[in-house]
Amino acid sequence: MSELSGILPLFKPEGMTSHDCVMKIRRLAGTRKVGHTGTLDPDVTGVLPICIGKATKVADYLHDEPKTYRAELTIGIATDTEDAGGQILETKEKQDDLTEAELRYVFERFTGAITQVPPMYSAVKVNGKRLHELAREGKIVERQPRQVMIYGINPEEIRLDKPYPTVHFTVSCSKGTYIRTLCADIGRELGYPAHMSYLQRIKSGPFTLEQCVTLQTVAKAAEENTLHTLLYPLDRALIQYPAVHVPQGRVQAILNGLSQRHVNPGDWEKGDKLRLYAPDGTFLALHAVVETDRDTGVESKPVKVF
Known part of the structure; x- marks a missing residue:
């Protein structure tokens, strides 16, 4: 087998x-x-x-x-883990000046490149030790901010009719994004303690x-x-890269890890990755473009051979 x-x-x-x-x-x-x-x-x-x-x-x-999540933000309650499983640190009931328009405006501000400080209850390592291990010892250490990308964030259900309002939303983001921290930061921008009360990953x-x-x-x-x-x-896992079929006579060379010259290239740039296939559709290798001479063709070299 x-x-x-x-x-x-x-x-x-x-x-x-x-x-x-x-x-x-x-x-x-x-x-x-x-x-x-x-x-x-x-x-x-x-x-x-x-x-x-x-x-x-x-x-x-x-x-x-990128990953896409469905989440719930609870406004007015902060926890030490930034999610529903933590200890409550602070509460603040909704004030009359909190409106749906303001909520949507703040959510929109968190689109694009944003900076996050990793939460203490996370797997990030500082000086060889994971932050959640330090947090459970009662220690708080300085963490370096990280830039992440929010490709899209969409509030879908806003409930302002209760002391601690909730917002159900979907968000598409880069790897390394903490949705817990995103919720806490949105709350902070609104002037409220806040935490993530629900999360489900719906696309990876x-x-x-x-x-x-x-x-x-x-x-x-x-x-x-x-x-x-x-x-x-x-x-x-690689469908984000263009697929290229090579001639049968080049299949063994590709499997042996040799480079490939493409005489009818797409609109590729140096560094772009390509999926190389045999004529029968067998996946051979992932290549990266190393030369883009429009007269002689584009040359690619292997990143991984399968």
């Missing part, structure tokens, strides 16, 4: 860490070559692409892709919530020896 290989879009359940999910899939798939593509906190559900076998080679590319790279399978489905497939039918090919 050939080695199990592919990407499993898993629906991560509440109460499990991303590492718990990896360990479970390792047992079910019977291989240690398993990795996830972006940590979700234990109380967060949603899309967690799992790479199995050779697909672990593309895990970093999936991890780097090309994978959506609708494509996800549960651990129960995976366990049943493993028992019936049909786990391979739940997997997507590893090149699905």
Whole structure:
């Protein structure tokens, strides 16, 4: 039997860490070559692409892709973890001057490149120790701000008719974005303590919530020896790059790690990545453009060979 290989879009359940999910899939798939593509906190559900076998080679590319979340912001209550699981630090009931127009204006201001300070309850390392470990020891250390991208943020349901208003919203963002911190920062901009009271990841790279399978489905497939039918090919993680078919006579050269000259190139720039395929559609390699001479063609060299 050939080695199990592919990407499993898993629906991560509440109460499990991303590492718990990896360990479970390792047992079910019977291989240690398993990795996830972006940590979700234990109380967060949603899309967690799992790479199995050779697909672990593309895990970093999936991890780097934008993510989309459905979240709830609660205004007027701050917690030490910036989410609903933390200890309450501060409260402030809604004042009459808080309006829907102001809320929408503030949300809009958080579009584009923004700066975040990683929360103390996070996996970021400072001097070799994770912040959440220091936080549990009662320590607060200085954290360096990070720039992240908010590609789009859309308030969908605004409830101002209660002492602690809530806003349900969707947000598309770059890797490394803390939605907890985004909620706390939005609250701060409004003049209120705030926290994230709900979060679900609904898209990770090309994978959506609708494509996800549960651990129960995976366990049943493993028992019936049909786990391979739940997997997507590893090149699905790279669909953001143009696909190029090479002549049959160049297939072995590509597999051997040689460069390729493209005589009918697209509108590519130096550094652009390309997916190279054999004439029969077999995925061969991921290349990067290293030379763009419009007279002699474009040359690409391998980044990874599959």
